[in-house]
Amino acid sequence: MSRSQVLVIGGGISGCAAALSARKAGIDKVTLLERSDRLTGNAMAGGIMANNGRFTAEEEIKLMGGGGDLFQDFRACVLHENVEFPGHRHCYLHDIHRIERLIHEHLERAGVEIRLQHRAIDVVRKGDRLVGLEVEVMEHRPDFRLRSFEADVFVDATGSAGGMEVCYRYGYGCSCCVLKCPTFGGRVAIGARAGVGTYCSSAGGQEGVISGSFDLQKETLPPEYVQELVRTGVVLVPLPQEALKLARKACSQYRLDAFKSNFVILHNGEAKVMASACEGLRQLPLLRNATMAQPLSGPELNSVRYIQVHFKRDDLRAAEVSNLFFAGESAGxxxxxxxxxxxxxxxxxxxxxxxxGHDPMVLPLSTVTGHFIHWVNQRVQEASGRNERYTYSGGTYFEVMKELGLYTTDLRLIRQRVEAAGLADLFNRRWVPAEMVTP
Ligand SMILES: Cc1cc2nc3c(=O)[nH]c(=O)nc-3n(C[C@H](O)[C@H](O)[C@H](O)COP(=O)(O)OP(=O)(O)OC[C@H]3O[C@@H](n4cnc5c(N)ncnc54)[C@H](O)[C@@H]3O)c2cc1C
Incomplete structure (x- = not known):
């Protein structure tokens, strides 16, 4: 039996951020459980940062003292700065092969207890509180050892992808094989186990949303393209119209003409292809030898996510369970x-x-993150709001950011806003137990 003050379930980027933040705020024992053998989850298929409104959100949260450490890690493995590609401005591209190690070491230095190959499979609930978790520990395959973990407070950061049944159900692959679902067992949504209400994104009348990109092994492209990609970070490969099959990917960028007539390829250590699915990949002489890095199913539809995400309050707490919080995709x-x-x-x-022993906080609507959480919570009350996904970098939410003047690249203005709200260094404040605070 292991006892923590804060137990974070899921070692993707949101779980890593939650664990670091809890340590900084004064928690002695923070434990992070990750079912696979690596941290950072889907960040290992990422690459694009600070595009559009993500720039504002990153700078703002750093001024609040939150997440800055993780953004430093992303910036430490930058391959290209100030990149533009259709629909996206001022982004930087990070190396997907380096990010996991940097973040892992960072968490270790910060004193987070990291438990890899620990998959939470069930909960113990008493009244309106969670008291413990049943965890499958993978030591000597195929045998698992069951262990119990207890904590005062829990954070579900289990993402929204997989397991393998999702790949079977959709039949055409799910790029979340970067999460190695079948090897380590699928995701278990801990909030759902604890009785918290969930929903599933249902674009086009089917459960789950298909989105994202796929990665080609860079070296399998013709050398002149590799050189250009490595030099500039972006290559556009024109597509014959008949080669492109518009698919059901949810990302709004794929509606732009530039994406309909090109493969937009970005350098993220591999060759990250931004396309809404393409049947003609191998018909293009350029890509005849291209080998898939991930998803292994190839450029067919991929990345089925947003299954079993949780309803939560604006402070990210579950309405039904008083000591359970949500982060990342699991939170909406x-x-x-x-x-x-x-x-x-x-x-x-x-x-x-x-x-x-202190009340959780709601970030004000004058901040990007505070507004985003509140806005998404409102939107998903309606079924129509569950047909979309929300991001600072595009789609309806980026439009809202622009309308409200929340989007800016003016660092002075971002600082003024944070200071006016009294939030500078918020996340750097250490808390002491409520009973030790003299009234
Ligand atoms: C192909 C692809 C490309 C993308 N590219 C970009 C990009 O370029 N830029 C960008 O900003 N965003 C990108 N995204 C989106 C971004 O990667 C995700 O939104 C983000 O990483 C989600 O983080 P998360 O921590 O919420 O979830 P995840 O990354 O899914 O992490 C969840 C973690 O929880 C673990 N877990 C699940 N259940 C359990 C359990 N029961 N017990 C223990 N552990 C468990 C999983 O193994 C996983 O490691 C991309 C997404 C995909 C799929």
Whole structure:
């Protein structure tokens, strides 16, 4: 039996952010459970940062003292700065092969207890509180050892992808094989196990949303393309119209003409292909030898996510369970690494406050992250709002950011806003137990 003050389930970016944030806020024992053998989850298939409104959100949360450590890691493995590609401005591209190790070491230095190959499979609930978890520990395959973990407060950061049954059901692959679902057992949504209400994104009348990109092994492209990709970070490969099959990917960028007539390829250590699915990949002489890095199913539809995501309050707490918080995709239709860091930072901070006997906090609507959480919560009350995914970098939410003046690249303005709300260094404040605070 292991006992923590704060227990984070899921070692994707949102879970890493939550664990760091809880440590910073004064929690002695923070444990992070990850079912696979690596941290950072879908960040290992990512690459794009600070595009469009993500720039504002990153700078804002850093000024609040949250997530800055993780953004430093992303910036430490930058391959290209200030990149533009259709629909996206001022982004940086990080190396997907380096990010996991940097973040892992960072968490170790911060004193987070990391438990890999630990898959939470069930909960123990007493009244309106969670008291423990049943965890499958993978030591000597195929045998698992069951262990119990107890904690004061829990954060569900289990993402929204997999397991293998999702790949079977959709039949055409799910790029979340970067999460190695079949090897380590699928995702278990801990909130759902604890009785928290869930929903499933249902674009086009089917459960789950198909999105994202796929990676080609860079070296399998013709050398002149590799050189250009490595030099500039972006290559556009024109597509014959008949080669492109518009699919059901949810990302709004795929409606832009530039994406309908090109493969947009970005350098993220591999060759990240932004396309809504293409039957003609191998018909293009350029890509005849291209080998898939991930998803292994190839450029057919991929990345089925947003299955069993949780309803939560604006402070990221479950309405039904008083000591359970959510972060990242598990907390709603939030898409993106920046969104995962920001919601993770708040979830970890609020988990720490709750563990020390203080009320969790709602970020004001004048902040990007506060507004985003509130807005998504409102939207998903209606079935129509569950047909979309929400991101700072595009689609309806980026339009809202622009309308409200929340989007800006003016660092002075971002600082003024954070200071005016009294939130500078918020996440750097250490909390002491409520009973030790003299009234
Ligand atoms: C192919 C692809 C490309 C993308 N590219 C970009 C990009 O370029 N830029 C960008 O900003 N965003 C990108 N995204 C989106 C972004 O990667 C995700 O939104 C973000 O990583 C989600 O983080 P998360 O922590 O919420 O979830 P995840 O990354 O899914 O992490 C969840 C973690 O929880 C673990 N877990 C699940 N259940 C359990 C359990 N029961 N016990 C223990 N552990 C468990 C999983 O193994 C996983 O490691 C991309 C997504 C995909 C799929």
């Amino acid at each position: 239709l939030h898409n993106g690494l920046t969104e995962a860091v920001c919601t993770g930072a708040l979830a970890g901070y609020n988990a720490a406050r709750a563990a020390l």
